[in-house]
Amino acid sequence: MEIMHLCLLVMTCLGVHGSSSEVLQRNKRNWIIDSFEIDEGNVEKFPYSLGLIKVEKNLTQYKIRGPGVDEEPKGILQINEDTGEITVCKPVDYEEYQSFTLTFLAVNKENNMVIDTQLGIEITIKDANDNPPIFDQITYKVSIKESTQQGTDVITVKATDADSSEAFKNISFSIVSVEPRPEQLEFFLQRSSQNTATISFKGCLDHEKAERYSLKLQARDHGPKPLSGNCTVIIDIEDGNNHLPVIKQQKGPARVKEGEKGVLVTRLQVTDEDTKGTEAWRAKYKIQGDTSNKFKITTDPETNEGLLCVEEPLNFEQGPVLNITITVENDIPYYSCKVEKRTYTGLWEVIIVTGAAGSGTMVGGSSGFIVDATGKQGSSTHQVTVTVVDVNEPPDFKEKNKTAQLLENKKPGQHLATFTATDPDITSANTFKYIKGEDPADWVTVDAETGRVTTSKIIDHESPHVKDSVYVVTVYAVDDGKPPATGTATLSIHITDENDHAPTLAVSTIDMCQSEEPSMANVTVLDLDKEPYGGPFNFKLHGEVEGKWRVDPEQGYTFYLVKEKTVHSGHHELAVEVSDRQGNAAVHNLMVTVCNCPDNVPSMPSCQRQRATGSTLGAGTLMVIFFTLLLFLGMLPLCFFCMCKPERITITFDPVESLMMSNSEIPGNDCMIIPLPLNGSGNGEQTETKTFTATDQQAYECRQNLKWLLTGSENEDFQSIHAPLMELRHHKRHWGSQPRRRYDSSVSMRNAAADGNAAYMSRSASSTIGKRHFSKHWLQQLDTDIINCY
Numbered sequence: 001m002e003i004m005h006l007c008l009l010v011m012t013c014l015g016v017h018g019s020s021s022e023v024l025q026r027n028k029r030n031w032i033i034d035s036f037e038i039d040e041g042n043v044e045k046f047p048y049s050l051g052l053i054k055v056e057k058n059l060t061q062y063k064i065r066g067p068g069v070d071e072e073p074k075g076i077l078q079i080n081e082d083t084g085e086i087t088v089c090k091p092v093d094y095e096e097y098q099s100f101t102l103t104f105l106a107v108n109k110e111n112n113m114v115i116d117t118q119l120g121i122e123i124t125i126k127d128a129n130d131n132p133p134i135f136d137q138i139t140y141k142v143s144i145k146e147s148t149q150q151g152t153d154v155i156t157v158k159a160t161d162a163d164s165s166e167a168f169k170n171i172s173f174s175i176v177s178v179e180p181r182p183e184q185l186e187f188f189l190q191r192s193s194q195n196t197a198t199i200s201f202k203g204c205l206d207h208e209k210a211e212r213y214s215l216k217l218q219a220r221d222h223g224p225k226p227l228s229g230n231c232t233v234i235i236d237i238e239d240g241n242n243h244l245p246v247i248k249q250q251k252g253p254a255r256v257k258e259g260e261k262g263v264l265v266t267r268l269q270v271t272d273e274d275t276k277g278t279e280a281w282r283a284k285y286k287i288q289g290d291t292s293n294k295f296k297i298t299t300d301p302e303t304n305e306g307l308l309c310v311e312e313p314l315n316f317e318q319g320p321v322l323n324i325t326i327t328v329e330n331d332i333p334y335y336s337c338k339v340e341k342r343t344y345t346g347l348w349e350v351i352i353v354t355g356a357a358g359s360g361t362m363v364g365g366s367s368g369f370i371v372d373a374t375g376k377q378g379s380s381t382h383q384v385t386v387t388v389v390d391v392n393e394p395p396d397f398k399e400k401n402k403t404a405q406l407l408e409n410k411k412p413g414q415h416l417a418t419f420t421a422t423d424p425d426i427t428s429a430n431t432f433k434y435i436k437g438e439d440p441a442d443w444v445t446v447d448a449e450t451g452r453v454t455t456s457k458i459i460d461h462e463s464p465h466v467k468d469s470v471y472v473v474t475v476y477a478v479d480d481g482k483p484p485a486t487g488t489a490t491l492s493i494h495i496t497d498e499n500d501h502a503p504t505l506a507v508s509t510i511d512m513c514q515s516e517e518p519s520m521a522n523v524t525v526l527d528l529d530k531e532p533y534g535g536p537f538n539f540k541l542h543g544e545v546e547g548k549w550r551v552d553p554e555q556g557y558t559f560y561l562v563k564e565k566t567v568h569s570g571h572h573e574l575a576v577e578v579s580d581r582q583g584n585a586a587v588h589n590l591m592v593t594v595c596n597c598p599d600n601v602p603s604m605p606s607c608q609r610q611r612a613t614g615s616t617l618g619a620g621t622l623m624v625i626f627f628t629l630l631l632f633l634g635m636l637p638l639c640f641f642c643m644c645k646p647e648r649i650t651i652t653f654d655p656v657e658s659l660m661m662s663n664s665e666i667p668g669n670d671c672m673i674i675p676l677p678l679n680g681s682g683n684g685e686q687t688e689t690k691t692f693t694a695t696d697q698q699a700y701e702c703r704q705n706l707k708w709l710l711t712g713s714e715n716e717d718f719q720s721i722h723a724p725l726m727e728l729r730h731h732k733r734h735w736g737s738q739p740r741r742r743y744d745s746s747v748s749m750r751n752a753a754a755d756g757n758a759a760y761m762s763r764s765a766s767s768t769i770g771k772r773h774f775s776k777h778w779l780q781q782l783d784t785d786i787i788n789c790y
Helices: 020-026 608-614 616-634 696-711 716-732 739-763 769-788
Strands: 034-039 048-052 060-065 077-079 085-088 099-108 114-126 139-145 155-160 172-179 185-191 196-203 212-220 228-238 246-251 255-257 264-271 283-288 295-299 306-310 321-330 335-341 349-354 361-363 369-371 377-379 381-389 401-407 415-418 432-436 444-446 452-455 470-479 486-496 509-513 519-526 537-542 549-552 558-563 570-579 585-595
Touching: 034 048, 060 077, 077 099, 139 155, 155 228, 172 185, 185 212, 246 381, 264 321, 264 381, 283 295, 283 306, 306 321, 401 415, 415 486, 432 444, 509 519, 509 558, 537 549, 558 585
Parallel strands: 034 114, 139 228, 255 381, 401 486, 509 585
Antiparallel strands: 048 085, 060 099, 077 085, 099 114, 155 196, 172 212, 185 196, 212 228, 246 264, 264 306, 283 321, 295 306, 321 381, 335 349, 361 369, 369 377, 415 452, 432 470, 444 452, 470 486, 519 558, 537 570, 549 558, 570 585
């Protein structure tokens, strides 16, 4: 290495002794700049000598500062302070640092003072081919269709070289290996730019021969000692439709009962050598010759079979045998490729066969053969013969839906419609009859022979079975086939409303406040009839109401009952006449209770206290009757048993059940009597009883004696006790049989009737003394008759 000598001229003044600083100032000179070069690709062992700086006089020592020493990258260079030798301690990367500019300081050895004269030195880094080309991906993956034609770009790869020199950055690409080894296929690379290349191929792709190819690629630079990098390219071949589907056989006899739909006729089995589950393998079926669209065919996704089903019902009378043709193809077009000749330059010569969705080229006779690129043949069509099985079909109505118009309240026997049905089974000799189906109110009858529908009862427009003024009836036609078949028709009866319902009050009892001024209560009027027989209604009060009560307004849908201040507190019964627009009127009783209202809620009157007081008398009467009954029944265990021989006589009962004035005090024959506790034993156990029989004469007298009660209690004043009395009426018809069970049941019903009577008496604010007396007498007489009957 070239070494430049530095000469320091020091001027010495003889005889003059000065300070060292003065000497340095006199010896100040400019330093000579030196330069060195570091080879990036140096292979010597570190540290190694880079060069030496020499001086003429031993007046100084040297120090080094700057990049590579005490600045980044630190520790690369160092200097021998005595000899001036520079050494390289570790490698430096040219791609990061191309040069270093350093500062050397001259220091006086005697006093360690820095001489102000400085030395600058330049160190240059020499580039080396130390970076191989690197692909941007270690592994590339790409998928292409089997029908991709040769010369198509498959994928582009890229590699880069970190060296700065253009000679080192120039890259060449090559295919090192291909696995598996292709037969009618060859992959090649085309360089796209300085650091990219594109993979393409010659020949034909075949998924059945290789589903995947793995290519190993190399990128190599052009340095003195070339470096290279590798990557892997994986190319997946998607299966194409290069095999045609072939129908092999038919499963099932293809027999269908007439009238059925949605049922499977037969299954068509098909084979396809393409990969299962792909678009090239999936079969797509079509039906030819089905002009009426009676059939539908779908593909089983698991087996690829064709499922032929009946879409619309078949008719045996229209044809017992049907012939249809089924064709099959794939979801994607057919494609086939075959290499004819290989060439050294350019693409190869190949034969490509394509078709519409796998239909191929049709040749041959009626069976419809298909020829693919390899000459293989297979049936793509199949003829299916469907046999229709005759069954007993239901009678067919000429009109399945009819309507009729009828005015309500017409007398029975009104003709509504006539239905006519025919039997579609021409070959059979079935007969049929008409019967009534749905008729929730039992209003119509159907003639079994003619299908004539007439009314059997009076039709009511306000019936809950009538929806939107329409009453629906169904009519059946049932033949005598085996098994019988039924046809159904519907009759919609549009009912015209009449004004057959008078208006009514929404409430029958109201409370009003007692005040010094007139007070009012609102009353709503209802009418079951529809327009034009409804409101607005007219209102009118009957009786002695002048100066006491009035209605306001006298026409509308609601009215205010106005109480004048002259009306006193208590219960009042008013007669209110309400009439509709057509003049249909009715008089209704309105029970009004007038009482003092609380000061805080005068607008919400509540007269519960008055009503509770009015019902006290009824409850007290009921208690007296109840304790009297218990006292009388408590004397029953004091009776002794008596033996008698029952005498059987025939008794003729009056079917009219007319009232017979009689009593049960008439002496009867002696008989054995068993005490019958009313509610069982005191400990909750049932009292053991023996079978006994009352004399027929006693039973007859007992029944007759109760008639005035059982036949005279069906008026509206006793609706609350009506149900228990009706059960007693039923009991009296079987009074003589099972006396013990009848006795217990009769006592239970008597108590229920008594409760109903007490409730009625407490509700009725206008009950007369005669009614109360009748109620008390009725309960006492009923207790006596029940006991004497047994």
